[in-house]
Amino acid sequence: MFTASTPALQSLRNSDSGGHSERIRWRATRHRRAIVAVLVLLFVVQTVLTWTTSTAVPTERGGLSQQARRGRQWYQEFNCTACHQFYGLGGYMGPDLTNVTRAKGKGPEYTKAFILHGTARMPNLGVDKSQADDLVAYLDAMAASGTYPIRAANLTPYGTYKEMIPDGE
Numbered sequence: 001m002f003t004a005s006t007p008a009l010q011s012l013r014n015s016d017s018g019g020h021s022e023r024i025r026w027r028a029t030r031h032r033r034a035i036v037a038v039l040v041l042l043f044v045v046q047t048v049l050t051w052t053t054s055t056a057v058p059t060e061r062g063g064l065s066q067q068a069r070r071g072r073q074w075y076q077e078f079n080c081t082a083c084h085q086f087y088g089l090g091g092y093m094g095p096d097l098t099n100v101t102r103a104k105g106k107g108p109e110y111t112k113a114f115i116l117h118g119t120a121r122m123p124n125l126g127v128d129k130s131q132a133d134d135l136v137a138y139l140d141a142m143a144a145s146g147t148y149p150i151r152a153a154n155l156t157p158y159g160t161y162k163e164m165i166p167d168g169e
């Protein structure tokens with residue numbers, strides 16, 4: 001067995017447990033802790049920002065007014081979707097209704113006339129006047145949500161947006 005007075009062991013102990021390397025190790029741990037703390041903080045900030053800005057809804061229920069919500073109910077009860085589409089999805093006996101309340105040459109009154117009276121091709125479904133107003137409000141909320149079909153746009157060579165191509169060209 002070595003004794004504590006062995007010169008080789010004495011010098012080994014000095015270099016290993018001496019203040020210098022110990023201090024470096026302690027400082028490294030402290031830096032690592034600081035970096036982890038900063039990363040955790042950034043994660044929390046990013047999470048809060050994502051939650052508050054990306055998930056914000058303009059009004060309750062995705063921005064539909066009371067009247068538009070009633071219209072959505074009628075739209076389901078009269079099963080308009082059996083013949084009509086939103087954004088290209090639905091039945092195909094009648095035209096897409098996504099933008100009918102705001103389309104050139106159409107509009108709310110035009111829409112209401114179809115709903116109240118039907119045509120030779122669209123049946124009169126017995127919708128009353130206040131239900132028709134609710135339906136127009138719902139269709140107008142749909143029109144405000146986007147455009148279908150997607151209008152043509154000029155793109156840059158990099159694939160980013162440059163300008164819209166005006167309708168009818």
Ligand code: HEC
Binds near residue numbers: 081115
């Ligand atoms: C049985 C199928 C059918 C059902 C159900 C139906 N429609 Fe129609 N709808 C049509 C057809 C077909 C046309 C095209 C009529 C024409 O041009 O004469 C049309 C046209 C329309 C138009 C005019 C669209 C345009 O761009 O000119 C509107 C608005 C409309 N329907 C709303 C509704 C609503 C709202 C409902 C539900 C309350 C409904 N329709 C239920 C078949 C239907």
